[in-house]
Amino acid sequence: xxxxxxxxxxxxxxxxxxxxxxxxxxxxxxxxxxxxxxxxxxxxxxxxxxxxxxxxxxxxxxxxxxxxxxxxxxxxxxxxxxxxxxxxxxxxxxxxxxxxxxxxxxxxxxxxxxxxxxxxxxxxxxxxxxxxxxxxxxxxxxxxxxxxxxxxxxxxxxxxxxxxxxxxxxxxxxxxxxxxxxxxxxxxxxxxxxxxxxxxxxxxxxxxxxxxxxxxxxxxxxxxxxxxxxxxxxxxxxxxxxxxxx
Amino acid sequence: xxxxxxxxxxxxxxxxxxxxxxxxxxxxxxxxxxxxxxxxxxxxxxxxxxxxxxxxxxxxxxxxxxxxxxxxxxxxxxxxxxxxxxxxxxxxxxxxxxxxxxxxxxxxxxxxxxxxxxxxxxxxxxxxxxxxxxxxxxxxxxxxxxxxxxxxxxxxxxxxxxxxxxxxxxxxxxxxxxxxxxxxxxxxxxxxxxxxxxxxxxxxxxxxxxxxxxxxxxxxxxxxxxxxxxxxxxxxxxxxxxxxxx
Numbered sequence: 001x002x003x004x005x006x007x008x009x010x011x012x013x014x015x016x017x018x019x020x021x022x023x024x025x026x027x028x029x030x031x032x033x034x035x036x037x038x039x040x041x042x043x044x045x046x047x048x049x050x051x052x053x054x055x056x057x058x059x060x061x062x063x064x065x066x067x068x069x070x071x072x073x074x075x076x077x078x079x080x081x082x083x084x085x086x087x088x089x090x091x092x093x094x095x096x097x098x099x100x101x102x103x104x105x106x107x108x109x110x111x112x113x114x115x116x117x118x119x120x121x122x123x124x125x126x127x128x129x130x131x132x133x134x135x136x137x138x139x140x141x142x143x144x145x146x147x148x149x150x151x152x153x154x155x156x157x158x159x160x161x162x163x164x165x166x167x168x169x170x171x172x173x174x175x176x177x178x179x180x181x182x183x184x185x186x187x188x189x190x191x192x193x194x195x196x197x198x199x200x201x202x203x204x205x206x207x208x209x210x211x212x213x214x215x216x217x218x219x220x221x222x223x224x225x226x227x228x229x230x231x232x233x234x235x236x237x238x239x240x241x242x243x244x245x246x
Numbered sequence: 247x248x249x250x251x252x253x254x255x256x257x258x259x260x261x262x263x264x265x266x267x268x269x270x271x272x273x274x275x276x277x278x279x280x281x282x283x284x285x286x287x288x289x290x291x292x293x294x295x296x297x298x299x300x301x302x303x304x305x306x307x308x309x310x311x312x313x314x315x316x317x318x319x320x321x322x323x324x325x326x327x328x329x330x331x332x333x334x335x336x337x338x339x340x341x342x343x344x345x346x347x348x349x350x351x352x353x354x355x356x357x358x359x360x361x362x363x364x365x366x367x368x369x370x371x372x373x374x375x376x377x378x379x380x381x382x383x384x385x386x387x388x389x390x391x392x393x394x395x396x397x398x399x400x401x402x403x404x405x406x407x408x409x410x411x412x413x414x415x416x417x418x419x420x421x422x423x424x425x426x427x428x429x430x431x432x433x434x435x436x437x438x439x440x441x442x443x444x445x446x447x448x449x450x451x452x453x454x455x456x457x458x459x460x461x462x463x464x465x466x467x468x469x470x471x472x473x474x475x476x477x478x479x480x481x482x483x484x485x486x487x488x489x490x491x492x
Contacts (some may be wrong), residue, residue, distance in 0.1 A: 026380060136405065150397065159382065162381070
């Protein structure tokens with residue numbers, strides 16, 4: 001599994017450095033390296049919010065040091081080559097492609113982010129083995145630095161959304177059987193029965209209910225059955241005790 | 247194709263609203279709606295940068311209006327339910343799952359983002375058909391508002407990274423044939439020939455070179471062949487004119 005290092009090359013605005021520290025920590029990344037940064041004072045600290053540790057442990061480094069200590073060096077660029085014949089920014093990859101490319105790297109993957117006003121120089125780009133670009137609108141392609149870092153950190157984090165129990169196939173079948181009995185109970189026309197059950201199976205399968213949701217549907221059917229039972233006109237046959245008892 | 251509407255519910259800091267406008271425009275989205283926002287003044291305009299149009303055209307709306315005009319309402323939450331039995335924040339989906347869920351929606355998909363300090367209320371969450379959460383580190387899960395909006399806008403944008411011409415299968419075969427001739431030229435031992443060519447095929451196929459890169463490799467082989475040719479010791483047989491000419 002790769003270890004991500006965010007490298008800001010000559011960042012000009014301290015607030016951005018603070019925001020970068022915050023969004024890195026949000027996605028579980030802590031290694032921040034700074035090449036020739038602006039002075040970091042109160043605004044950087046304010047924007048870092050609860051990521052003071054990431055900001056304070058940021059190392060001042062040179063590009064040579066970054067290249068020496070990294071398994072893979074990635075350069076980000078907002079501007080990509082228009083022609084395949086300009087190799088400085090070509091070929092380039094989107095963040096989700098980068099995630100797959102470095103998924104099996106053991107060691108440090110350093111991602112270089114350039115200056116807010118003019119990005120990375122061609123010389124800096126030439127030190128990277130992979131060029132990455134975030135697809136943006138041609139109308140306004142310039143992302144704020146911390147937004148660009150945030151999207152790379154998001155794509156390269158190993159975080160999952162968490163899990164919760166969906167209704168099992170057994171519980172779903174039990175729900176469909178209950179629905180079948182319910183249709184019987186409300187005298188749903190026999191010739192429509194199969195298609196109605198099929199539609200219900202399609203809708204409920206697609207919705208992928210949690211166990212709680214499936215159980216609420218069960219409960220609603222049961223409650224309705226009970227009310228129907230209670231309001232059913234009394235029938236003499238039903239009321240008489242079964243033969244042979246008493 | 248869905249049309250994304252970003253809905254900020256009671257945003258407290260005008261700078262965040264400006265940053266949201268900017269990152270929306272970066273990803274090609276322009277519909278911003280505000281429910282009971284803080285006053286928007288200079289800081290909002292400064293942070294919006296070249297997205298003044300998105301900020302200025304932001305509509306003041308109510309949640310009822312948002313629900314009425316949307317095909318699908320999505321609520322974002324940083325905090326998800328711990329138990330499947332708490333249906334307010336359950337089930338929840340990650341941004342890439344949301345992208346697939348709404349991919350075929352025709353009409354407005356409104357995404358609600360809550361207050362910076364306390365998110366969306368349970369009542370507000372209950373108005374949404376889908377709950378979305380961005381997976382974050384449990385150590386510092388609270389994203390800046392504009393970072394959260396940025397990641398959703400990124401996931402739900404239809405933007406591609408652009409295309410460029412990779413070397414075609416024909417060009418790749420031509421490269422492998424050239425390599426084969428080159429190995430011959432440098433007297434590569436015959437018993438190693440097949441395995442060397444196989445390794446070269448594996449490495450170059452995996453690297454997926456552009457046409458420019460493939461042509462540079464051709465050029466390098468050719469240049470080396472020419473130098474070898476020039477420095478080859480003269481051989482009388484080679485030097486004598488072929489029989490029958492002149």
